[in-house]
Amino acid sequence: xxxxxxxxxxxxxxxxxxxxxxxxxxxxxxxxxxxxxxxxxxxxxxxxxxxxxxxxxxxxxxxxxxxxxxxxxxxxxxxxxxxxxxxxxxxxxxxxxxxxxxxxxxxxxxxxxxxxxxxxxxxxxxxxxxxxxxxxxxxxxxxxxxxxxxxxxxxxxxxxxxxxxx
Amino acid sequence: xxxxxxxxxxxxxxxxxxxxxxxxxxxxxxxxxxxxxxxxxxxxxxxxxxxxxxxxxxxxxxxxxxxxxxxxxxxxxxxxxxxxxxxxxxxxxxxxxxxxxxxxxxxxxxxxxxxxxxxxxxxxxxxxxxxxxxxxxxxxxxxxxxxxxxxxxxxxxxxxxxxxxxxxxxxxxxxxxxxxxxxxxxxxxxxxxxxxxxxxxxxxxxxxxxxxxxxxxxxxxxxxxxxxxxxxxxxxxxxxxxxxxxxxxxxxxxxxxxxxxxxxxxxxxxxxxxxxxxxxxxxxxxxxxxxxxxxxxxxxxxxxxxxxxxxxxxxxxxxxxxxxxxxxxxxxxxxxxxxxxxxxxxxxxxxxxxxxxxxxxxxxxxxxxxxxx
Amino acid sequence: xxxxxxxxxxxxxxxxxxxxxxxxxxxxxxxxxxxxxxxxxxxxxxxxxxxxxxxxxxxxxxxxxxxxxxxxxxxxxxxxxxxxxxxxxxxxxxxxxxxxxxxxxxxxxxxxxxxxxxxxxxxxxxxxxxxxxxxxxxxxxxxxxxxxxxxxxxxxxxxxxxxxxxxxxxxxxxxxxxxxxxxxxxxxxxxxxxxxxxxxxxxxxxxxxxxxxxxxxxxxxxxxxxxxxxxxxxxxxxxxxxxxxxxxxxxxxxxxxxxxxxxxxxxxxxxxxxxxxxxxxxxxxxxxxxxxxxxxxxxxxxxxxxxxxxxxxxxxxxxxxxxxxxxxxxxxxxxxxxxxxxxxxxxxxxxxxxxxxxxxxxxxxxx
Numbered sequence: 071x072x073x074x075x076x077x078x079x080x081x082x083x084x085x086x087x088x089x090x091x092x093x094x095x096x097x098x099x100x101x102x103x104x105x106x107x108x109x110x111x112x113x114x115x116x117x118x119x120x121x122x123x124x125x126x127x128x129x130x131x132x133x134x135x136x137x138x139x140x141x142x143x144x145x146x147x148x149x150x151x152x153x154x155x156x157x158x159x160x161x162x163x164x165x166x167x168x169x170x171x172x173x174x175x176x177x178x179x180x181x182x183x184x185x186x187x188x189x190x191x192x193x194x195x196x197x198x199x200x201x202x203x204x205x206x207x208x209x210x211x212x213x214x215x216x217x218x219x220x221x222x223x224x225x226x227x228x229x230x231x232x233x234x235x236x
Numbered sequence: 237x238x239x240x241x242x243x244x245x246x247x248x249x250x251x252x253x254x255x256x257x258x259x260x261x262x263x264x265x266x267x268x269x270x271x272x273x274x275x276x277x278x279x280x281x282x283x284x285x286x287x288x289x290x291x292x293x294x295x296x297x298x299x300x301x302x303x304x305x306x307x308x309x310x311x312x313x314x315x316x317x318x319x320x321x322x323x324x325x326x327x328x329x330x331x332x333x334x335x336x337x338x339x340x341x342x343x344x345x346x347x348x349x350x351x352x353x354x355x356x357x358x359x360x361x362x363x364x365x366x367x368x369x370x371x372x373x374x375x376x377x378x379x380x381x382x383x384x385x386x387x388x389x390x391x392x393x394x395x396x397x398x399x400x401x402x403x404x405x406x407x408x409x410x411x412x413x414x415x416x417x418x419x420x421x422x423x424x425x426x427x428x429x430x431x432x433x434x435x436x437x438x439x440x441x442x443x444x445x446x447x448x449x450x451x452x453x454x455x456x457x458x459x460x461x462x463x464x465x466x467x468x469x470x471x472x473x474x475x476x477x478x479x480x481x482x483x484x485x486x487x488x489x490x491x492x493x494x495x496x497x498x499x500x501x502x503x504x505x506x507x508x509x510x511x512x513x514x515x516x517x518x519x520x521x522x523x524x525x526x527x528x529x530x531x532x533x534x535x536x537x538x539x540x541x542x543x544x545x546x547x548x549x550x551x552x553x554x555x556x557x558x559x560x561x562x563x564x565x566x567x568x569x570x571x572x573x574x575x576x577x578x579x580x581x582x583x584x585x586x587x588x589x590x591x592x593x594x595x596x597x598x599x600x601x602x603x604x605x606x607x608x609x
Numbered sequence: 610x611x612x613x614x615x616x617x618x619x620x621x622x623x624x625x626x627x628x629x630x631x632x633x634x635x636x637x638x639x640x641x642x643x644x645x646x647x648x649x650x651x652x653x654x655x656x657x658x659x660x661x662x663x664x665x666x667x668x669x670x671x672x673x674x675x676x677x678x679x680x681x682x683x684x685x686x687x688x689x690x691x692x693x694x695x696x697x698x699x700x701x702x703x704x705x706x707x708x709x710x711x712x713x714x715x716x717x718x719x720x721x722x723x724x725x726x727x728x729x730x731x732x733x734x735x736x737x738x739x740x741x742x743x744x745x746x747x748x749x750x751x752x753x754x755x756x757x758x759x760x761x762x763x764x765x766x767x768x769x770x771x772x773x774x775x776x777x778x779x780x781x782x783x784x785x786x787x788x789x790x791x792x793x794x795x796x797x798x799x800x801x802x803x804x805x806x807x808x809x810x811x812x813x814x815x816x817x818x819x820x821x822x823x824x825x826x827x828x829x830x831x832x833x834x835x836x837x838x839x840x841x842x843x844x845x846x847x848x849x850x851x852x853x854x855x856x857x858x859x860x861x862x863x864x865x866x867x868x869x870x871x872x873x874x875x876x877x878x879x880x881x882x883x884x885x886x887x888x889x890x891x892x893x894x895x896x897x898x899x900x901x902x903x904x905x906x907x908x909x910x911x912x913x914x915x916x917x918x919x920x921x922x923x924x925x926x927x928x929x930x931x932x933x934x935x936x937x938x939x940x941x942x943x944x945x946x947x948x949x950x951x952x953x954x955x956x957x958x959x960x961x962x963x964x965x966x967x968x969x970x971x972x973x974x975x976x
Contacts (some may be wrong), residue, residue, distance in 0.1 A: 077592075078802070079802030079803045079804050079807070080537075080799050080803055080804055080805070082799070082802065082803075082857060083803050084537050085780060086537075087537045087736060087799075088293075090295055090740070091289070091292050093295065093296050095292060095296050096295050096296075097295075097296050097297050107753070108754050108757055109754075110754070110756065111753070111757045111758075113650070127441050131901075132667070132902040133668075134664045134665070134668035134669075134900075148419065155839055162907050164671055164761070166670075166671035167763060168667065168668065168763075171771065180757070211757070217774070218638050225750070225754055225777075227747070227750045227754075227781055228743075228746045228747045228750050229750070229781055229788060230781070230784065231768065290734070290736075293736060295740065295743060390617065390619045391619070394957070457736065459732070462732070471625060471626060515723065535734055536733075536734060536736045537733065537736060538805055539728065539732040539800070539803065539805050539806050539809060540729035540732030541733070541805055541809070542808075542809060543641060544956070545809075551895065595731040605812065606955060607642045607955075
């Protein structure tokens with residue numbers, strides 16, 4: 071292999087690096103600055119609407135991992151099963167979204183939050199009470215629900231954030 | 237003042253403080269400590285500057301959380317490394333393993349005794365300055381080889397072999413390129429070399445500068461020649477099995493040698509501490525920072541060469557060019573009168589361009605190909 | 610005077626900075642020259658093919674995401690094409706166009722990772738790697754806009770795609786198609802003619818074309834040796850026969866050619882994207898297929914040109930809600946068949962570079 075091009079190729083590489091040195095860096099200083107995530111983000115937790123749920127267990131049947139555990143009783147309230155226990159083990163959940171997609175009554179949502187780490191594995195299991203939509207503590211995301219997606223802020227895109235000057 | 241002490245004969249009497257309280261030895265202890273602290277602080281500053289600069293060249297910010305602008309980051313690094321557990325594998329060769337960082341580190345500090353930070357501002361103005369530098373700085377290679385052999389690890393053994401082969405090969409271009417500088421300055425002492433640079437030697441001897449820069453980078457195993465401790469192939473090379481304070485010493489060796497190379501280039505080629513307005517030590521530090529900027533710029537951009545390409549570069553490219561440069565410089569020094577040395581500038585640049593183009597096209601094959609097994 | 614040397618065995622273990630994953634090789638070295646390579650795989654085996662027999666047909670799609678986790682869309686596409694072939698389902702046209710758009714974006718994203726890792730292995734200290742990841746961020750942002758995740762998309766369904774793209778997708782895609790060509794040109798300036806890279810990669814790891822065909826390698830490795838074989842032209846699936854694009858091939862079959870082919874394939878993917886996004890029709894995005902589908906008894910094999918090579922799925926059905934057997938033709942494992950021939954006689958540094966130029970993903974090798 072001969073030493074062709076006399077070092078011109080190396081000089082071109084060096085000029086590219088020097089140009090990047092004077093450009094402003096594309097860095098977001100988390101946690102002081104945050105980007106808006108996608109409106110359809112498949113967050114870490116699930117949000118459940120008690121009014122619409124009928125206890126049909128379609129979500130539990132379509133979950134590939136089997137993380138949803140539902141216990142219903144035959145006290146019919148408004149012609150629906152009474153759901154006594156609705157537990158989701160988010161430690162085993164792979165956030166695939168098949169449960170949200172398959173619910174025929176639109177009662178299951180993804181949560182919009184992505185900062186859901188806990189210190190103990192047993193705290194990852196979600197119970198009926200802290201999943202409910204009516205408590206107002208959880209913001210559902212727009213995955214498969216365009217009307218919720220329309221209210222969330224727009225996603226920050228890198229194609230729009232940085233304009234290349236060269 | 238003691239005259240019969242043989243130590244003092246080797247030292248230029250102008251740097252002895254005759255009226256220093258306590259005499260010669262307290263003066264020496266204090267300034268030796270000052271030198272060591274300056275070197276350690278500058279090395280930490282170099283690490284910080286390198287991380288910020290590489291960050292900017294990669295479109296990201298370097299460390300900026302520890303302290304304002306991340307200035308305490310090197311201190312945090314040092315503390316972290318010192319507090320780590322030193323894990324020693326079972327099958328190491330204990331004396332060799334334990335002594336290797338020390339053998340690697342001490343020469344780096346010892347060489348800074350002759351580095352002129354200001355006019356005559358050095359610990360010992362030896363009249364064999366350059367020879368001392370080149371000789372002592374080669375000893376740290378023994379430390380790296382001891383590290384590679386002592387840890388019972390095939391990866392570090394490969395790295396140790398590479399280190400020895402590379403450093404031994406690149407001593408010749410270093411010496412020969414310095415020899416052409418010595419023809420111009422007439423003295424081996426580093427302070428005299430700076431004093432002789434009315435025109436900086438980088439203009440008078442461009443080929444010598446290129447050879448010294450490349451050979452120096454290869455000796456201290458910095459990019460693009462950092463295959464001696466290549467992260468992607470041999471997983472940290474000769475300091476794989478070191479952790480804790482021993483690893484801190486090797487890290488200090490690597491950046492200390494980088495600081496040493498940039499100080500040497502500043503002294504020999506860029507007219508050291510000479511400059512118009514600012515104080516002299518500030519010029520010295522600024523020029524060495526410029527050299528460090530270029531070294532980090534190369535580190536951020538270039539891929540690395542292979543070991544046989546490294547050896548081919550030394551023996552087939554740099555060594556013949558250094559010999560030709562020495563002969564040409566000798567002819568110029570003999571024929572040109574003393575006060576019109578500036579004629580050498582265009583002549584030397586032309587010779588440099590012609591030689592590099594000609595040599596790289598015609599005579600130079602970079603490494604072997606595939607070996608038949 | 611010949612020096613007597615003795616070969617020794619070194620283990621380039623599962624945990625190593627530049628085997629792309631947990632891949633173990635036992636090298637027999639003579640000094641630095643490689644004499645023999647013995648690969649040991651299986652450190653990432655998760656039993657995906659067995660797990661697929663426990664899940665429903667739709668529930669296998671999240672599993673296929675995790676095969677080659679860098680290009681998830683292509684894995685999804687191969688699986689749903691196989692099931693649709695088995696069950697005889699027609700896909701609406703808008704779904705086909707969306708599938709092609711996603712697959713080509715995924716190809717660009719995968720090649721950015723591959724070329725970035727190739728430069729990283731050659732020693733440039735993460736600078737080209739990070740610049741390419743910055744461009745990949747723009748593509749991954751688009752994927753996040755569509756399906757909510759950034760790595761395991763789970764976007765394709767049997768009979769189409771899972772949901773339609775939102776309104777801001779097409780304008781963002783146009784902006785991306787404006788910015789990417791100049792970015793790829795910047796990468797070219799950066800390291801295409803660098804002498805050190807040429808010395809490291811040109812002529813290194815040559816794979817002759819007949820050995821390439823005999824070993825069963827596919828993808829950019831095969832095209833680098835000069836064989837112009839691309840499944841999008843040779844056996845068109847989906848609607849690839851409606852687009853115009855070229856197939857870049859190399860001449861020498863060395864690592865440098867494989868790297869150049871990936872850059873050229875990125876440009877050809879941009880060409881396909883430009884055509885597809887302008888021809889995008891409106892309509893439904895999913896055929897009317899039940900969630901718990903029961904295909905008729907039989908078997909089917911479908912293969913696609915994944916970014917790393919030919920990825921195939923062989924599905925066998927016995928009219929129940931789970932597959933009876935789902936076998937995956939692993940692209941990376943079969944591309945590694947030629948590694949020994951390519952790397953013997955070179956040095957350790959070259960082995961790392963050749964390995965990087967094949968571009969494997971351990972999720973596919975071990976499944």
